[in-house]
Amino acid sequence: MPLTTEQARAYARDGVVRLSGLIPTPDIETMRNAVWRKLDARPERAARPSKLTAREGEFDAIGSPAIRALLDSLLGEWDEPVRWGLPLVAFHTGEEAWDVPHRNWHVDLGGLPGEYSLARFFVILEPSRPGGGGTGYVAGSHRLFTAIAEREGRLRSSAEARRRLIAHAPWFGELSSTRPGEDRIQRFMRDGAEVGGVEVRVCEMLGEPGDVILMHPLMLHAPMPNVLSTPRMMLTQFVYGRP
Numbered sequence: 001m002p003l004t005t006e007q008a009r010a011y012a013r014d015g016v017v018r019l020s021g022l023i024p025t026p027d028i029e030t031m032r033n034a035v036w037r038k039l040d041a042r043p044e045r046a047a048r049p050s051k052l053t054a055r056e057g058e059f060d061a062i063g064s065p066a067i068r069a070l071l072d073s074l075l076g077e078w079d080e081p082v083r084w085g086l087p088l089v090a091f092h093t094g095e096e097a098w099d100v101p102h103r104n105w106h107v108d109l110g111g112l113p114g115e116y117s118l119a120r121f122f123v124i125l126e127p128s129r130p131g132g133g134g135t136g137y138v139a140g141s142h143r144l145f146t147a148i149a150e151r152e153g154r155l156r157s158s159a160e161a162r163r164r165l166i167a168h169a170p171w172f173g174e175l176s177s178t179r180p181g182e183d184r185i186q187r188f189m190r191d192g193a194e195v196g197g198v199e200v201r202v203c204e205m206l207g208e209p210g211d212v213i214l215m216h217p218l219m220l221h222a223p224m225p226n227v228l229s230t231p232r233m234m235l236t237q238f239v240y241g242r243p
């Protein structure tokens, strides 16, 4: 299933696009139950439980025909993941009020776009609502990273990529630091900024169970607080294209 023209345009502009209802509801229910079984088997409940990796193909259903067709259209030939689906879960993370975090903004990979091809997507298992811990991202940031990488050569690490971005656009340094009394939601989510003709803005990954969110590999992103009583529950997947 290739992206529609409108989806392809949104992906190119923002670096993130939501594809509604791509995974069938019965598969979502089975996978959600599998995550809950893993959580319930633990003696304690962490706000952000880790290492919930599939052991027995519990999340193979995300490698659905629709996803395979999407990957074919994005990557051409690609390597079958060893395991499908890494759960990302966040219960209430303890903050009194939700705010745009200043910590943990990163890109996952250094390297020039074009040295490898990669697709990354998230599958929503529980409704993802504002303030509910859906992964945060800076819409448009992939275009800035791509331009920096093309201009300056290989970006060796997330830290180096961020340093170069901040040197180019102080707004990103301010996103990664705090000033007393600043309304970060207004500044970083509502106002955003324009950097070299690219509009950038912090967004949360929101959607319904069964939705798939495709995220550009050079996207600046971060874990977000969850101040709701409902858990954030998604699966994420990297898929590498064959050179």
Ligand SMILES: O=C(O)CCC(=O)C(=O)O
Residues within 6 Å of the ligand: 088, 108, 133, 134, 135, 136, 221, 222, 223, 224, 236
């Ligand atoms: O838990 C999250 O939403 C953050 C995910 C993330 O930063 C990552 O997987 O690279």
